[in-house]
Amino acid sequence: MSTSDLSRAQMMSRGAAATAIIDDIHAPSATVITPSVLFVDQSGQLGGAEFSMLPLAVAWVARREVLLLSDGPFRSRLESQGVKVHLTLDHGVSRIRKEGVRLGWLGTLPGIVRQVRAIARQAEDFDVLFLNTQKALVLGALGKPLHRKPIIWHLHDIMSREHFGVMQRLMVKWLTRYAVDGIIANSHASAASLVALTDCRPEAVPVVHNGVDVREFSSVDADDIGTLRRRLGLPEGVYLAGLFGRLAPWKGQHIALEALARMPDVHLVLVGSALFGEQRYAESLHRQAARLGVADRVHFAGFRDDMPAWMKAVDVILHTSTEAEPFGRVIIEGMAAGRPVIAAAAGGVVEIVRHRKNGWLVEPGMPALLAEAIETLRAAPELAQRIADQALNDVMQYFSLDGYLAQMKRAMVAVTG
Numbered sequence: 001m002s003t004s005d006l007s008r009a010q011m012m013s014r015g016a017a018a019t020a021i022i023d024d025i026h027a028p029s030a031t032v033i034t035p036s037v038l039f040v041d042q043s044g045q046l047g048g049a050e051f052s053m054l055p056l057a058v059a060w061v062a063r064r065e066v067l068l069l070s071d072g073p074f075r076s077r078l079e080s081q082g083v084k085v086h087l088t089l090d091h092g093v094s095r096i097r098k099e100g101v102r103l104g105w106l107g108t109l110p111g112i113v114r115q116v117r118a119i120a121r122q123a124e125d126f127d128v129l130f131l132n133t134q135k136a137l138v139l140g141a142l143g144k145p146l147h148r149k150p151i152i153w154h155l156h157d158i159m160s161r162e163h164f165g166v167m168q169r170l171m172v173k174w175l176t177r178y179a180v181d182g183i184i185a186n187s188h189a190s191a192a193s194l195v196a197l198t199d200c201r202p203e204a205v206p207v208v209h210n211g212v213d214v215r216e217f218s219s220v221d222a223d224d225i226g227t228l229r230r231r232l233g234l235p236e237g238v239y240l241a242g243l244f245g246r247l248a249p250w251k252g253q254h255i256a257l258e259a260l261a262r263m264p265d266v267h268l269v270l271v272g273s274a275l276f277g278e279q280r281y282a283e284s285l286h287r288q289a290a291r292l293g294v295a296d297r298v299h300f301a302g303f304r305d306d307m308p309a310w311m312k313a314v315d316v317i318l319h320t321s322t323e324a325e326p327f328g329r330v331i332i333e334g335m336a337a338g339r340p341v342i343a344a345a346a347g348g349v350v351e352i353v354r355h356r357k358n359g360w361l362v363e364p365g366m367p368a369l370l371a372e373a374i375e376t377l378r379a380a381p382e383l384a385q386r387i388a389d390q391a392l393n394d395v396m397q398y399f400s401l402d403g404y405l406a407q408m409k410r411a412m413v414a415v416t417g
């Protein structure tokens, strides 16, 4: 069934239990039907895509459940907030990487078929299938002849050759044309990359930027930075830069280490771990720090659950991705923490950061320029504070959680008619 087939009357006839009628926040006079949704995500780990789906699944007013293709902390987060989670696991399918197709893939075919069927079976009880990741897209959309439900794909990626292999790009092209009913992109950069890949109309890929709950940041008591740092085991009385996010080559933690080597008395805390098989890179960072002679000024904190506290404990927040970032949640989180953010100017980042106004933009992959930016903000605390204040205002205005949820809901309801 295509989206156009799913008329309002049909949805109502599927039973009141499956749908809820509520007033849309931005259109109080109009009554809209909220469809029941099966959310599907390939990851059990917590990355940007999962953190953006979490509040959406939690707040969805109609019946909704989540199907994960891997187990991990994402499941417990969802469950602890009252969301029912199903798992369908296949070791072979989990190991398929987005970058390239190997002949070994043939061996995973039975697993792929099993997962396609498992998703289709779960989808039968819902009005809509919401696919949150690349693998969820492929497996969920391939099963469309079985489940025949409208499909919404939340695009969190830049569909470029740098990020994806030929086969994945071909699959996306084909599936978005023939099986997906609605796409929502997390940035104009992600949307543009899909338009370039598929030749679809730009209007077919609406953009909804991520949002964060500023209250989670304002509730951290950071008046006494010394106490906060002591609690987190961070050095007191030093100028401290923070880099937040999973350890992966394209996230550019090595660029921050090189920049640090140019600034003798600055410290750096790296918060995050290797989530998707980037263990070797994580180890190389320790070796690089030792080689550069900065190991005593680099603090590896690992994955942390309490980002607001860690962000508020630093003087400046760095974003160092060497490739275009699809969105960069850590940037709006840093802004919500009221800290100046220095970010690599590529992809979705330039949709968030206005240079010298609400943040500081640097050319990606350039340690010397990064060090210069850090030194500039360090030497001008009033400028840094002005930027941080504006950043906080901008987050509240343009990247709030409530705004995000309302826009997502509107876009999702639009897909289902």
Ligand code: UDP
Residues within 6 Å of the ligand: 046, 047, 048, 049, 051, 244, 245, 246, 271, 272, 273, 302, 303, 304, 305, 307, 327, 328, 329, 330, 331, 333
């Ligand atoms: N994150 C976290 N703890 C960590 C490292 C990262 O909770 O130790 C969160 C971070 O706060 C952000 C998300 O992981 O919400 C990363 O999202 P982003 O869009 O920046 O990057 P992605 O992982 O999606 O590429």
